[in-house]
Amino acid sequence: MQRHFHEELDALKQTLLAMGALVEDQIRRVMRALVERDDALARDVIERDQQVNAYDVEVDEKCVELLARYQPAAGDLRFLTTAMKIVTDLERIGDQAVNIAQRALELNKEAQLKPYIDLPRMAAKSQRMVKESLDAFVARDAELARDVCARDSEVDALKEQVFRELLTFMMGDPKTIARALHLILVSRFLERVADHATNIAEMVVYMIEGKIVRHTLA
């Protein structure tokens, strides 16, 4: 019976990883849609969010079922409660990809304001944080999880930089305001992706060490 339960936990872990891979891919593709001004790809990202949502429901239901059927304790209990929280953050990262896709569709209606440099850098950093928070989850690597948390401030700093740069465009020419605002929103969405990755990493530390580190790491 216990062996069966641990197989169920392994299967749940695989489902979470598949969801994580999908969400990462959504960020990668939406950034390509933005940079390459590809409407079809942006719409495809919006469409694929349904798959992310389906994973969210699947994982949540599975967690509730396993809690009800096996009443897990200790490490198993922390794994399940962590999985239930991680899935929410992953689903919201998926939503951020949709938000960016919608901004990309708006931006593509007008000429490109400027070459995008910092936004792809933010996206790359955020995406890597998502990937490594999940790597830390799988490998039970608290050190990597703490490292992910520490990198949140780099993404925050990039967001400030994007904001300052776009402010100069808006002050120089009011006709740029709409496009600049869309881009500021994109930077905000990417910053949220990094926040969600940080949440995941904090919960991974809890799962491994049993210590709640939320609101304590810088």
Added chain:
Amino acid sequence: MADGIRVTKLNAWFGPSHVLRDIDLAMAPRAVTAIIGPSGCGKSTFVRCLNRMHEVVPGARAVGTVLQEGQDIYGPGVDPVEVRRRIGMVFQKPNPFPTMTVYDNVAAGLRLGGVRDRAVLNERVERALHAAALWDEVKDRLGKPGAGLSGGQQQRLCIARALAVEPEVLLMDEPCSALDPIATARIEELILELKRDLTIVIVTHNMQQAARVADATGFFLLGELVEVGPTSHLFTTPEDKRTEDYITGRFG
């Protein structure tokens, strides 16, 4: 009642086999302490040492200090019978005296203690049956055989019998393992009621039961106390790998 039970360097043997090794454990007063562990880990022996029941088995002996409210129950001149009045026990299988009525089962300990006054007996029997949450079910059949009750009622009858002599501690050795889930739930509720007045130590195979009723839980393995702590802590973040493995079903 302020100290509960403090066990220091308790060792126990059955003949040559050393079944408890250097147990140090404090059980808080007016609280429930659960003892968990796989079969043969010494948990039943441990509670039987707490009211000197262990030594009743031929060839069995125990060495160490067991302070109950500051008094060493293994001290010189201590009467084991008096110890067992203060520290009552309920067993795995409900064991009412088969030939006695419900009333006589509860009154048995009092009569043994010399209580003869009918009014006193009536009052104490009724109070014990109330405390064991059994009064309403048996008040009209006090003269019927105790063995005619359901399993859950029989177990509460045994609890009433233990409570009648007004103990300070109640030891329970797997009190629900022969009961269905509804009878189990009633006993668990009763345990939570009783801990307002009593120090309770419960041995259980059912880890969810320990998680539900106990304030503190101790994990025994191979005659040693591996870990003890607040139940909420032990079941979410145990310190010892062996505890983790046991409560997550990886062995045992």
